[in-house]
Amino acid sequence: MTALAALVAVIGGLAGATLLRRAWEDRQRERVGLIVSGWAALAGTVLLDAAWAGWVKGSAVAVAGIGLAALIVVVQGRTVRAARAARSTSLAPEPLEGPSKAWRGWLKALLAGPLGMTAAMGIAFCYATWAPGDPRTRIIVGGLLMPVVWALAMTWTLADQRLLRSLAVLLGTTVAGFTLAAMRGLV
Amino acid sequence: MSPSTVRAVLSGHGILGLAFAAIIYLVCLTGTLAVFAHDIARWEQPDAPSTTMLVPGALDRAVRSAQASGPTHATLYVSLPSRAEPEAGIIAYTPALHREWAADRNGTLTERQTPIADFLVDLHVALHLPRAWGGFIVGLTGVALLSSLISGILAHPRIFKDAFHLRRGGARRLQEADMHNRLGIWALPFHVAIALTGALLGLSTLIVGVLAMLLYRGDTAKVYGLFTEAPPAANATTAPLPPLEPLLAQARHRSGRTEPIQIIIERAGRADARITVTSRRDRLLVPQDMMIFDVRGRVVKDQHPADLALGTRMLGGIGQLHFGWFGGLPVRLLYGLLGLALCIVTSSGVTIWLARRRDRGRAVPLWERLWAGVTWGQPLALALTGITGLVAPAQGGFLVWVWLAITAGSLIIAGAAKGFDASNGAARVRHLAAISILALALVYLLTRQIGLSGMAVELALLVGVGLLLRHPATKHRREGQTAR
Numbered sequence: 130m131t132a133l134a135a136l137v138a139v140i141g142g143l144a145g146a147t148l149l150r151r152a153w154e155d156r157q158r159e160r161v162g163l164i165v166s167g168w169a170a171l172a173g174t175v176l177l178d179a180a181w182a183g184w185v186k187g188s189a190v191a192v193a194g195i196g197l198a199a200l201i202v203v204v205q206g207r208t209v210r211a212a213r214a215a216r217s218t219s220l221a222p223e224p225l226e227g228p229s230k231a232w233r234g235w236l237k238a239l240l241a242g243p244l245g246m247t248a249a250m251g252i253a254f255c256y257a258t259w260a261p262g263d264p265r266t267r268i269i270v271g272g273l274l275m276p277v278v279w280a281l282a283m284t285w286t287l288a289d290q291r292l293l294r295s296l297a298v299l300l301g302t303t304v305a306g307f308t309l310a311a312m313r314g315l316v
Numbered sequence: 317m318s319p320s321t322v323r324a325v326l327s328g329h330g331i332l333g334l335a336f337a338a339i340i341y342l343v344c345l346t347g348t349l350a351v352f353a354h355d356i357a358r359w360e361q362p363d364a365p366s367t368t369m370l371v372p373g374a375l376d377r378a379v380r381s382a383q384a385s386g387p388t389h390a391t392l393y394v395s396l397p398s399r400a401e402p403e404a405g406i407i408a409y410t411p412a413l414h415r416e417w418a419a420d421r422n423g424t425l426t427e428r429q430t431p432i433a434d435f436l437v438d439l440h441v442a443l444h445l446p447r448a449w450g451g452f453i454v455g456l457t458g459v460a461l462l463s464s465l466i467s468g469i470l471a472h473p474r475i476f477k478d479a480f481h482l483r484r485g486g487a488r489r490l491q492e493a494d495m496h497n498r499l500g501i502w503a504l505p506f507h508v509a510i511a512l513t514g515a516l517l518g519l520s521t522l523i524v525g526v527l528a529m530l531l532y533r534g535d536t537a538k539v540y541g542l543f544t545e546a547p548p549a550a551n552a553t554t555a556p557l558p559p560l561e562p563l564l565a566q567a568r569h570r571s572g573r574t575e576p577i578q579i580i581i582e583r584a585g586r587a588d589a590r591i592t593v594t595s596r597r598d599r600l601l602v603p604q605d606m607m608i609f610d611v612r613g614r615v616v617k618d619q620h621p622a623d624l625a626l627g628t629r630m631l632g633g634i635g636q637l638h639f640g641w642f643g644g645l646p647v648r649l650l651y652g653l654l655g656l657a658l659c660i661v662t663s664s665g666v667t668i669w670l671a672r673r674r675d676r677g678r679a680v681p682l683w684e685r686l687w688a689g690v691t692w693g694q695p696l697a698l699a700l701t702g703i704t705g706l707v708a709p710a711q712g713g714f715l716v717w718v719w720l721a722i723t724a725g726s727l728i729i730a731g732a733a734k735g736f737d738a739s740n741g742a743a744r745v746r747h748l749a750a751i752s753i754l755a756l757a758l759v760y761l762l763t764r765q766i767g768l769s770g771m772a773v774e775l776a777l778l779v780g781v782g783l784l785l786r787h788p789a790t791k792h793r794r795e796g797q798t799a800r
Contacts, residue, residue: 287328
C-alpha cells in the first residue's frame, strides 16, 4: 500500500511540477490555467494518497514523494553554461553588511538564543494551560509550538536592528507567558 | 516586504546558517543514514536470523530465554515478525543496561551486535553526549534549521518565478545559490517536518522539566504519567507468565483488522506482571490498538484509536514521522534522498557565503579549507568508523573515539594545509572519502557473508563512491541550452 502511495506521489509530483515549470517558463505573460492545473495536480496527489493510505501516513508519503519529483523536474530542466568570471554585482538581494559592534552581536545571540527560548516556552505553556481540550493534546500542541515560536523569534531578532524593542517583547512575553501558565495550571 | 527588510532577513539567515552550519550538516548527514539504521544493522550482522513468522511455541521459548539471559527485572520488548519487517527481536531493558537479540522461527535467540547502526543513531540523537545535553544541542540545531528555513523563504522574493531555475557551469556562487534555493524550496514541507519533529524530540526533556517545575514542583513523572499507563499495584510474589500466543490471538480477535507487532512485558516472573500487546492498522502512521493483560492472561485494558486523545496519537507519530520508519523501503528511500538534499542545502549555504567573500576580494581561505574538512571529512570519518565497526564489532564503545579522532584530524589537516587552495583541497578530501567508502564495501566482503540486505547496502555504497568521484559540473553544453 505504501509503495503504491509513494509511486502515486512521485507521478503526481512530476505532473504537477512539469505544469508549473511550463507556466513559469514564460516570463512575459501569466499562464493562469497552467498554474492552477499544476497546483491542482499537486493538491490532488496529496488528497489521493491521504484517502488511500490514511490521512497522516498518506499525506506524509505524498509530501516526500512530491518534493523528490519536483527536484527531478528541476534537475531535468537545468541550464548548463560555460564557466566565466563572476560578476561583481548580482540581481539577487544581498545581505546587509556593515560595521557591527561586539556588544550588539552578543546581545543578538542572547535574544535569539536563551531569551527567544524562554519566550517560546512562555507561549507554549500558556497554550498548554489555557487552551481548551484534553491536557495531553494541549501539551503536545504546546510542545510543537515551542520550536516554531523560538525559530520565529530567532528569525526576527537576527533581522531586526532595534535590539531594545526585541528585548522588551521577548522579556514581556516570557514573564506574561510563565505567569499566566502558573496561575492556571493544567486543568 | 521592502528590499531593506529582505536584506536584513538575509543577513540573519547568513549569521544563523554560519553559526550552526557544521552541526546542522552533521545532524542531517547522520539522520539521513539513521533512516536506514535497520538496513545497516542487518548488513553488519548478516548471520542474525530473519523470519516472517514464528512456529507455535517459539514466542514463549524466546521470551523465556530472554528472561533467563537478560538483566534481572528488565522490561522485555518483543518485536513480532511480518512480511514487511521479516525480523523477530527482543530487547531486555533496564535504565542501567540493555541486551538485544534476534529470534529465528523456532524462537532461538542470537545476540544482536550492531555497533555501526547504534553509533549512527546515537550520534544523530544525542551526539554521544549525556542524553539531556546531547538532546538539547540537537534540539537547538533543529530550531536553528527551522529558523533558517523561515528566513530563507522570507529572503526569497521571487520564490515562484525562480522555482525551476537551476543554472550549472557558470559562476560558482550562482550555481550554488540555485542549488541551495531549489533544493530548499521544493523539499520545504519535508525539511520543515524534519526540523520541527527533530527539535521537539531533542527539546522534550527540557520542555517536560520546565513544565513540571512550573506546575508540579519539578515532578516530571506527573507529566510523563499523563501519557503512560499507571503501574499496577506491586506484588513481588513469584508467578509464571501466561502463554503469549493465546493473548495475541485474543488481540487479533478483539481488534478486527489489526496485526500485533509488539509485546511489552513488565515485571516478568512476578504476580504483578503486565503484558501489553500493540497492534498495527495499515492506514495508521503508528500502532494505536493496545490490549493489556495481567499475569493470568485476563484483559485489563482494551484500547483502540477512537479511545486515544489526539495528543497521545500525535506523540506516537512524531518519532516515526521524523525517522521515516513507518512505510517500509519506499518511504525510507524518499527520506534518504530528501535527507541528502538537506545536507546539500546546508553545505551549499556556507559555500555561497565563502564564494561571496571571494568575489568581493575578501576571501577567507582558512574557513574555505575548514568547511571542505567538515563537508567531505564527515563522510570520511563515518566510513572509517564503519570499517572499525566491521573489523571489531565487539568494541562498539570505541567507535565514537575513532570518529572523534578522524573528525579532529580532518579539521586540523584541512586548517593547516596552506599548500593547496580550497577547491583542490575539497576535491582531495572528497576523493579520500570515496576511497574510504570503497574500502568499507571491500572490508565488508572480506569480513562478512554477503546476503540480500548486504548486497543492497554494498550497492548503495558503490553508488556513493561513483557520485563522489564524479566531477561536480558538466560543461559541454552552451548557455541557454536545457538538458533534456
